[in-house]
Amino acid sequence: xxxxxxxxxxxxxxxxxxxxxxxxxxxxxxxxxxxxxxxxxxxxxxxxxxxxxxxxxxxxxxxxxxxxxxxxxxxxxxxxxxxxxxxxxxxxxxxxxxxxxxxxxxxxxxxxxxxxxxxxxxxxxxxxxxxxxxxxxxxxxxxxxxxxxxxxxxxxxxxxxxxxxxxxxxxxxxxxxxxxxxxxxxxxxxxxxxxxxxxxxxxxxxxxxxxxxxxxxxxxxxxxxxxxxxxxxxxxxxxxxxxxxxxxxxxxxxxxxxxxxxxxxxxxxxxxxxxxxxxxxxxxxxxxxxxxxxxxxxx
Amino acid sequence: xxxxxxxxxxxxxxxxxxxxxxxxxxxxxxxxxxxxxxxxxxxxxxxxxxxxxxxxxxxxxxxxxxxxxxxxxxxxxxxxxxxxxxxxxxxxxxxxxxxxxxxxxxxxxxxxxxxxxxxxxxxxxxxxxxxxxxxxxxxxxxxxxxxxxxxxxxxxxxxxxxxxxxxxxxxxxxxxxxxxxxxxxxxxxxxxxxxxxxxxxxxxxxxxxxxxxxxxxxxxxxxxxxxxxxxxxxxxxxxxxxxxxxxxxxxxxxxxxxxxxxxxxxxxxxxxxxxxxxxxxxxxxxxxxxxxxxxxxxx
Numbered sequence: 296x297x298x299x300x301x302x303x304x305x306x307x308x309x310x311x312x313x314x315x316x317x318x319x320x321x322x323x324x325x326x327x328x329x330x331x332x333x334x335x336x337x338x339x340x341x342x343x344x345x346x347x348x349x350x351x352x353x354x355x356x357x358x359x360x361x362x363x364x365x366x367x368x369x370x371x372x373x374x375x376x377x378x379x380x381x382x383x384x385x386x387x388x389x390x391x392x393x394x395x396x397x398x399x400x401x402x403x404x405x406x407x408x409x410x411x412x413x414x415x416x417x418x419x420x421x422x423x424x425x426x427x428x429x430x431x432x433x434x435x436x437x438x439x440x441x442x443x444x445x446x447x448x449x450x451x452x453x454x455x456x457x458x459x460x461x462x463x464x465x466x467x468x469x470x471x472x473x474x475x476x477x478x479x480x481x482x483x484x485x486x487x488x489x490x491x492x493x494x495x496x497x498x499x500x501x502x503x504x505x506x507x508x509x510x511x512x513x514x515x516x517x518x519x520x521x522x523x524x525x526x527x528x529x530x531x532x533x534x535x536x537x538x539x540x541x542x543x544x545x546x547x548x549x550x551x552x553x554x555x556x557x558x559x560x561x562x563x564x565x566x567x568x569x570x571x572x573x574x575x576x577x578x579x580x581x582x583x584x585x586x587x588x589x590x591x592x593x594x
Numbered sequence: 595x596x597x598x599x600x601x602x603x604x605x606x607x608x609x610x611x612x613x614x615x616x617x618x619x620x621x622x623x624x625x626x627x628x629x630x631x632x633x634x635x636x637x638x639x640x641x642x643x644x645x646x647x648x649x650x651x652x653x654x655x656x657x658x659x660x661x662x663x664x665x666x667x668x669x670x671x672x673x674x675x676x677x678x679x680x681x682x683x684x685x686x687x688x689x690x691x692x693x694x695x696x697x698x699x700x701x702x703x704x705x706x707x708x709x710x711x712x713x714x715x716x717x718x719x720x721x722x723x724x725x726x727x728x729x730x731x732x733x734x735x736x737x738x739x740x741x742x743x744x745x746x747x748x749x750x751x752x753x754x755x756x757x758x759x760x761x762x763x764x765x766x767x768x769x770x771x772x773x774x775x776x777x778x779x780x781x782x783x784x785x786x787x788x789x790x791x792x793x794x795x796x797x798x799x800x801x802x803x804x805x806x807x808x809x810x811x812x813x814x815x816x817x818x819x820x821x822x823x824x825x826x827x828x829x830x831x832x833x834x835x836x837x838x839x840x841x842x843x844x845x846x847x848x849x850x851x852x853x854x855x856x857x858x859x860x861x862x863x864x865x866x867x868x869x870x871x872x873x874x875x876x877x878x879x880x881x882x883x884x885x886x887x888x889x890x891x892x893x
Contacts, residue, residue: 428841499729
């Protein structure tokens with residue numbers, strides 16, 4: 296391997312591998328989740344992916360709405376890219392019936408948008424406690440909401456992808472806390488309608504995660520990679536790191552996801568103030584290097 | 595209930611119940627973990643408990659060492675108090691054999707000190723990753739270390755209490771992440787030598803925690819209460835709150851611990867910069883009020 300000529304962000308260390316060029320077969324399954332380059336518009340993200348040779352994009356609803364769903368779909372297709380997922384649906388743990396109906400309606404609209412975009416799945420962030428302390432109740436409402444969305448998901452051909460979230464978010468963002476729990480919710484429902492997200496940041500610590508990933512098998516609707524770093528940044532929502540800067544064994548988890556039969560895109564989704572402050576092209580180059588070094592060899 | 599005449603710290607809100615007086619039977623099982631009044635010396639903590647009518651103290655090794663173990667034991671007994679636990683042993687996930695031997699020796703000394711203090715248990719904080727990414731390896735070493743300490747624990751009559759820690763600490767402090775996992779470690783070993791800590795902050799989010807607490811039964815060596823608050827304070831180590839200020843259903847968890855058969859002390863252990871900055875006597879009065887309001891009725 297030749298000497299690296301780049302510097303990684305946000306670590307500032309010399310890259311250990313060269314930046315893969317567009318067309319490099321190692322990039323075939325790489326996807327940029329838009330949140331990683333949070334300051335980029337959809338047009339900038341599409342251009343950034345095309346320039347870097349990243350073939351897929353995980354889009355967020357807000358920047359898609361800025362241009363309109365049909366236009367967004369055309370922008371992605373015109374650049375020769377595909378949409379790997381739409382972020383995000385969910386947030387259906389509200390306690391009152393009117394709020395729950397509104398959340399279901401919003402999720403049906405998100406499914407419609409995902410269908411227009413040709414996305415295989417809609418990522419569901421379950422939502423947190425609605426101001427009370429009834430965690431079991433909130434979890435039950437999340438399960439009921441997913442079930443209620445199944446007919447619409449089947450109708451439009453987009454899979455619901457339940458995202459188990461690190462317990463750090465159990466109170467305020469995601470009451471589904473383990474991959475095992477997400478699979479318990481998904482399994483009674485049709486596999487072509489309901490899957491799960493395996494996000495390394497959220498599940499790396501889970502006892503028995505190995506068995507759960509293999510159990511997940513064709514329920515894995517999305518594989519997302521980012522890093523657990525310490526000390527944890529002050530804002531927990533922005534506490535995710537670039538692969539290689541922390542404690543997660545990407546070889547181990549990626550091998551398991553691969554052994555489980557997952558053949559889809561691998562999204563890099565990093566919420567981090569330092570990453571967001573860096574130039575988008577540098578971030579994309581860094582994540583491509585880290586991906587081909589740490590993740591892709593184990594797919 | 596009469597009008598409260600106090601203000602709670604750190605929230606600054608009026609207390610909802612009166613401060614229980616010394617001798618109040620509702621205080622019979624309350625214990626102050628020394629860490630909650632971190633600026634107090636052992637002598638101050640002993641005096642503070644005696645003044646407030648709190649009959650038990652969860653001690654830390656460092657302030658005990660400041661006066662010597664025998665003197666510490668006498669100070670506690672002379673004040674008519676008891677030691678509910680010693681914090682802390684553990685930290686045995688180091689990778690090299692010499693480091694592991696040193697950790698075991700240190701834990702045997704901690705067990706000896708706990709015996710002198712008349713403590714029923716030594717709280718074990720397992721330790722984090724030793725610089726690598728082998729979480730399963732670290733977990734296996736933690737389990738081996740607990741097993742290696744069993745003969746000494748039986749000899750001195752002090753129980754090893756494995757503390758599962760919130761996954762936020764899995765990388766840098768505690769690789770045992772769920773009560774279920776702690777019980778898997780404990781169950782092959784003698785129940786009078788190895789138990790677990792149920793700490794509400796660490797386990798409140800765990801899917802199936804109800805079943806795990808009931809499964810724990812006489813393995814529960816210590817019940818600790820403190821709160822999960824949001825937004826999480828910037829320093830995650832100091833992110834614990836006063837009961838009632840956050841998201842945990844203390845009635846629910848306390849009822850389960852009681853139904854599991856636990857009849858020991860209930861320690862209030864709060865790592866929080868605002869709590870530490872407050873006057874120790876105000877902190878103790880506040881926690882006594884919150885305890886009789888939120889925890890004690892469910893024991």
